Amino acid sequence: xxxxxxxxxxxxxxxxxxxxxxxxxxxxxxxxxxxxxxxxxxxxxxxxxxxxxxxxxxxxxxxxxxxxxxxxxxxxxxxxxxxxxxxxxxxxxxxxxxxxxxxxxxxxxxxxxxxxxxxxxxxxxxxxxxxxxxxxxxxxxxxxxxxxxxxxxxxxxxxxxxxxxxxxxxxxxxxxxxxxxxxxxxxxxxxxxxxxxxxxxxxxxxxxxxxxxxxxxxxxxxxxxxxxxxxxxxxxxxxxxxxxxxxxxxxxxxxxxxxxxxxxxxxxxxxxxxxxxxxxxxxx
Amino acid sequence: xxxxxxxxxxxxxxxxxxxxxxxxxxxxxxxxxxxxxxxxxxxxxxxxxxxxxxxxxxxxxxxxxxxxxxxxxxxxxxxxxxxxxxxxxxxxxxxxxxxxxxxxxxxxxxxxxxxxxxxxxxxxxxxxxxxxxxxxxxxxxxxxxxxxxxxxxxxxxxxxxxxxxxxxxxxxxxxxxxxxxxxxxxxxxxxxxxxxxxxxxxxxxxxxxxxxxxxxxxxxxxxxxxxxxxxxxxxxxxxxxxxxxxxxxxxxxxxxxxxxxxxxxxxxxxxxxxxxxxxxxxxxxxxxxxxxxxxxxxxxxxxxxxxxxxxxxxxxxxxx
Numbered sequence: 001x002x003x004x005x006x007x008x009x010x011x012x013x014x015x016x017x018x019x020x021x022x023x024x025x026x027x028x029x030x031x032x033x034x035x036x037x038x039x040x041x042x043x044x045x046x047x048x049x050x051x052x053x054x055x056x057x058x059x060x061x062x063x064x065x066x067x068x069x070x071x072x073x074x075x076x077x078x079x080x081x082x083x084x085x086x087x088x089x090x091x092x093x094x095x096x097x098x099x100x101x102x103x104x105x106x107x108x109x110x111x112x113x114x115x116x117x118x119x120x121x122x123x124x125x126x127x128x129x130x131x132x133x134x135x136x137x138x139x140x141x142x143x144x145x146x147x148x149x150x151x152x153x154x155x156x157x158x159x160x161x162x163x164x165x166x167x168x169x170x171x172x173x174x175x176x177x178x179x180x181x182x183x184x185x186x187x188x189x190x191x192x193x194x195x196x197x198x199x200x201x202x203x204x205x206x207x208x209x210x211x212x213x214x215x216x217x218x219x220x221x222x223x224x225x226x227x228x229x230x231x232x233x234x235x236x237x238x239x240x241x242x243x244x245x246x247x248x249x250x251x252x253x254x255x256x257x258x259x260x261x262x263x264x265x266x267x268x269x270x271x272x273x274x275x276x277x278x279x280x281x282x283x284x
Numbered sequence: 285x286x287x288x289x290x291x292x293x294x295x296x297x298x299x300x301x302x303x304x305x306x307x308x309x310x311x312x313x314x315x316x317x318x319x320x321x322x323x324x325x326x327x328x329x330x331x332x333x334x335x336x337x338x339x340x341x342x343x344x345x346x347x348x349x350x351x352x353x354x355x356x357x358x359x360x361x362x363x364x365x366x367x368x369x370x371x372x373x374x375x376x377x378x379x380x381x382x383x384x385x386x387x388x389x390x391x392x393x394x395x396x397x398x399x400x401x402x403x404x405x406x407x408x409x410x411x412x413x414x415x416x417x418x419x420x421x422x423x424x425x426x427x428x429x430x431x432x433x434x435x436x437x438x439x440x441x442x443x444x445x446x447x448x449x450x451x452x453x454x455x456x457x458x459x460x461x462x463x464x465x466x467x468x469x470x471x472x473x474x475x476x477x478x479x480x481x482x483x484x485x486x487x488x489x490x491x492x493x494x495x496x497x498x499x500x501x502x503x504x505x506x507x508x509x510x511x512x513x514x515x516x517x518x519x520x521x522x523x524x525x526x527x528x529x530x531x532x533x534x535x536x537x538x539x540x541x542x543x544x545x546x547x548x549x550x551x552x553x554x555x556x557x558x559x560x561x562x563x564x565x566x567x568x569x570x571x572x573x574x575x576x577x578x579x580x581x582x583x584x585x586x587x588x589x590x591x592x593x594x595x596x597x598x599x600x601x602x603x604x
Contacts, residue, residue, distance in 0.1 A: 064348065111346070112376055119346060120375040123366055129336045130371050133343015133351075140304065140325060140349065160367070163336035171328065 023082035029268025037258030072127020073152035089116035125158025154186030216241025342371030357383030357399030387528030398561025404533020467498025517549030531555030
């Protein structure tokens, strides 16, 4: 990768998000299935984190002083793997091995299998506590790195998220930044139907967090919000992203059923051709 | 014992900046306030949130620290189970989880607070080390061993006073049981403060009857010390396991697996038999759950009789 990770332009970030979508669709299409909805809704966020915000070194994925990301909604691992491959953590060819037996890229994130995956996730509701622990561990050791945690909106049904939300404020974890991918859909229906999150912004505010709410597919807004979250060093920050489940994928966008779908490589190719802006030379 | 727990952690932390302590609103119960006063920046009281505590501990471990996290055994096992599985054990991070008041030592707190299944829950977790020190000397030594071990551990901590069984200079290794008393005819394999002491008493009683009984302090239940179990099984052919836990799932099961796989020895298990905990003094509960020295003696006589071919494997049902 030749880009300076700290100065990527917003236009480049949109292009990165598009690449993340393409690689993820391709990998899932080869496998025959995947959590496409929640992977597409965080493509811009991953692009901004790994190509504009996070201090990471693909050559030294375990560097002590690195910023870390915990994808607490671990079923969206394929989107993270596409990002990590683009960022140079491992060869793009690895994406063809998604969820293969004995492979390095399981559907749910595994820190012991994949370079660049900072924590193992998959059982929902656990990532914020662990992220808080990482942030506190860095603080004890005088490391000023940021710890980012991506939560699903359905995931925050889990009570442990709110235990961690209380603890993060109690311990003044100022270098902890959480995101809620608020695509308003979970497995069995919309969030309103299954477990209404109500005043989601107010909930986090009442727990004492520094709260922002941004359009989750706008890389400039995301970048600015993360800047603001980093500037807040006393309190933990949460950024609620208004997103669209299955964003930009014609057979998945806005569908509850997109949480996990079966589709083949041919359908993935068609989805890529129908991405906004159409198919481009050299893609897929 | 809790003073030994806290003092050992302080001693460890003075030498190693990576030691951190987590509590879930039981700092007073575990005597760790002194650790918090000495190392406030390395102490986290997370409130009544045990799964959160274990998750935070795993995060601290992934950042390079060595976290000791404690709650009552019921909560460290049943409440924190998934966080401990995913964040600590499956992730191969070193979280040192402590479950206090093992089994009937929960006494007055009763059935809701009486961990009689924690070892059973955790014994199927791959590569997890499970141990229960039987006296203050082994507690301090095994805590130090645990801190030096790269993976996760689960320790059952008896908080109250416990008689000293070992000389201060005695050395211990996780996974290596201790032969406390030589025997010949039967081996009493016990774990934890209450049952190791009951087993020692039982061995005295049996000696008075002309039965020589070895006593093993099997402080580590997982991985079980196969070598020591087999040495006893081959040596005398009659084993009695003694545990302050359900008879299924813990030490008795671990020993049964070893001797069944090797096809040596007979076994009787002393433990809680398909019952929930209840409130009472430790003395009452020991009697009520048949965990006394006399119960161990009865089990020893039974297994010896079987060895000599005198009675069937299953005792006859009481008449009437």
